[in-house]
Amino acid sequence: MNNKKDSFLVNRIKSVGFAFKGAYILMTTEASIKVQIIIGIVMTILGFYVGLSATEWCIQTLVIAIIMAIEGANTAIEEVADFIHPEQHPKIGLIKDLAAGAVFIFAVAAVIIACIIYIPKLL
Numbered sequence: 001m002n003n004k005k006d007s008f009l010v011n012r013i014k015s016v017g018f019a020f021k022g023a024y025i026l027m028t029t030e031a032s033i034k035v036q037i038i039i040g041i042v043m044t045i046l047g048f049y050v051g052l053s054a055t056e057w058c059i060q061t062l063v064i065a066i067i068m069a070i071e072g073a074n075t076a077i078e079e080v081a082d083f084i085h086p087e088q089h090p091k092i093g094l095i096k097d098l099a100a101g102a103v104f105i106f107a108v109a110a111v112i113i114a115c116i117i118y119i120p121k122l123l
Helices: 008-029 031-050 054-084 090-122
Strands: none
Touching (some): 008 031, 031 054, 054 090
């Protein structure tokens, strides 16, 4: 972990390293993140194809980043829940369902946003 004797800058650099490590682990081990990466790539290719405006690119990039971040948080919540209570338990199941529900809510919003951006361009 961070050593209190290290400078602020050294601690920030270490923190960024931990963040990169976490992102790498997510992208290489979690199926849900891999699916989101593929969807993000497809949407990016489609964005070039239909000629998104700068604002649409910003919105699309933000939506892709948020869905991946929420997926990462969901994965972290599931890992903590499994660590605390490895056996099946109704409360742990509820916690996991709530976290997955948060991902689902934003995924629905992401689809709606994609429809608003892409349907007029494809028709």
